[in-house]
Amino acid sequence: METDLKARAEAAVPKFKLLKVLNQDQAGRRVSLHGTIDNEPAVMVVERATFPSSEVYLAGLPSSLSRLRNLGANDIYAWSMARTGPVESEVKPDGDNGHENGVDFFADLKINLIYPCTEAHVKKYSKQGVRFVTETxxxxxxxxxxxxxxxxxxxxxxxxxxxxxxxxxxxxxxxxxxxxxxxxxxxxxxxxxxxxxxxxxxxxxxxxxxxxxxxxxxxxxxxxxxxxxxxxxxxxxxxxxxxxxxxxxxxxxxxxxxxxxxxxxxxxxxxxxxxxxxxxxxxxxxxxxxxxxxxxxxxxxxxxxxxxSMSYTLGEASELWTDIFEPLKTSGAASR
Known part of the structure; x- marks a missing residue:
């Protein structure tokens, strides 16, 4: 029975026919759609999935992008919109698609690049513990x-x-x-x-x-x-x-x-x-x-x-923690 339900659910998704976009939230990362499946009303909520943790997948991701459009660059910082799906699957709309010059480009990734980066950048973006400190x-x-x-x-x-x-x-x-x-x-x-x-x-x-x-x-x-x-x-x-x-x-x-x-x-x-x-x-x-x-x-x-006095959070790899607040904590002088 459970296998039949799963098979039915998987078969239903490709048959979804859109009638109306109901809502976009999470800054556009989730969209709610109203449509039909086999002439029956249906609501489909599509949300961007988390990235796999597989290093094999992530190592190949940059070179697998089918399109990349730079939004801006300054010094060592650059940011772009990218598409992971094949270009051939893009459908040019009849009207304005919200992109410059009506270009037929639908991005599903936003990429920020820091190149060349410093050790401080590596620390900032690494997983780390967090501390709540008070700056007198x-x-x-x-x-x-x-x-x-x-x-x-x-x-x-x-x-x-x-x-x-x-x-x-x-x-x-x-x-x-x-x-x-x-x-x-x-x-x-x-x-x-x-x-x-x-x-x-x-x-x-x-x-x-x-x-x-x-x-x-x-x-x-x-x-x-x-x-x-x-x-x-x-x-x-x-x-x-x-x-x-x-x-x-x-x-x-x-x-x-x-x-x-x-x-x-x-x-x-x-x-x-x-x-x-x-x-x-x-x-x-x-x-x-x-x-x-x-x-x-x-x-x-x-x-x-x-x-x-200002209170705020700090990552344990940040210089403010390692060079200032942790030594103050160790010395017992955190209030001075």
């Missing part, structure tokens, strides 16, 4: 701030400056003030490399500010409130003008702490984008929450976020 104002001043400065001086921000100064990703910029003419108000808006640039409910943009004196949210002070409010207003306006089907209250703005790189930037995502690790507590801090914190903070205009 003293730890920030004595350990984290010098760490940030060291990373900036190592040229870790060259790719960011390439974007800001218009040397790379020029065609990707959605909105920007004229370079060098807006002073502290200058910024640009472009797609995050993790967005496929097509699924609006998976929208993920970055706002990079031109000014270089703000490395992270730790540098924000009460005197920056008008500046933050202005940037927020311009970012939201630029996003909704570019994507008219999205309304202001469908956007969520946040910053990371610790950020991946030490140049102030704001993440803009669709509220329907399911929160993964990058939006979780211990990583993402809402822009509105930062503004409200600054507004109620005591002191003069120089009072700021560097006076607070």
């Amino acid at each position: 104002p003293e730890i920030y001043k004595n350990h984290i701030r010098p760490f940030m400065q060291q990373k900036r001086e190592q040229g870790r921000l060259n790719w960011v400056f390439n974007i800001i100064e218009g040397r790379t990703e020029v065609e990707d910029v959605i909105y920007r003030t004229k370079l060098g003419e807006a002073g502290d108000e200058g910024f640009l808006l472009l797609p995050d490399l993790n967005w496929d640039r097509k699924t609006l409910e998976g929208l993920h943009l970055l706002a990079l500010v031109e000014r270089r004196d703000i490395w992270s949210l730790r540098d924000l002070k009460k005197k920056h409130i008008p500046w933050l409010q202005h940037i927020k207003s311009k970012v939201v306006s630029a996003t909704t003008q570019t994507y008219p089907s999205i309304e202001e209250n469908q956007l969520k703005l946040y910053v990371h702490y610790q950020p991946t790189y030490y140049h102030f930037h704001i993440h803009i995502v669709h509220v329907a984008l399911e929160a993964g690790a990058t939006q979780a507590t211990g990583k993402a801090v809402g822009l509105d929450s930062i503004l409200e914190t600054l507004k109620v903070m005591g002191g003069d205009d120089e009072a700021g976020m560097d006076a607070l």
Whole structure:
């Protein structure tokens, strides 16, 4: 009986005839379809399966791609959309298929490439334990701030400056003030490399500010409130003008702490984008929450976020853990 049911289920799937797409969620990774099988109504939910752990399969995956379309490249970073199925199986639609120039290309993979990578990249993307740490104002001043400065001086921000100064990703910029003419108000808006640039409910943009004196949210002070409010207003306006089907209250703005790189930037995502690790507590801090914190903070205009204790998660392979927090924990000085 069980064998018969399995055989019936497997035979039914190829006979599914689509009537309507009901929903897309998980940033486009799952789709719900309404259709018929043998003239009977049916609902089919299709979700991208997890990758096999077989090294034999994964070793052959890059060379087996039938198509690859680069979305952008900057310094050692590149990101592309790819197709694993045969090109011959693609069917060119009668109307616009959502791709540039109506090109007949349906991707089922998004690939981010870092080449050549560093040992730090290898550690970042390796499976590792996670710790929840508290960074006091003293730890920030004595350990984290010098760490940030060291990373900036190592040229870790060259790719960011390439974007800001218009040397790379020029065609990707959605909105920007004229370079060098807006002073502290200058910024640009472009797609995050993790967005496929097509699924609006998976929208993920970055706002990079031109000014270089703000490395992270730790540098924000009460005197920056008008500046933050202005940037927020311009970012939201630029996003909704570019994507008219999205309304202001469908956007969520946040910053990371610790950020991946030490140049102030704001993440803009669709509220329907399911929160993964990058939006979780211990990583993402809402822009509105930062503004409200600054507004109620005591002191003069120089009072700021560097006076607070910040708690967040760290991978055990990260330099912040191995070089700072683990030694502090071992020495019993984690609160200093």
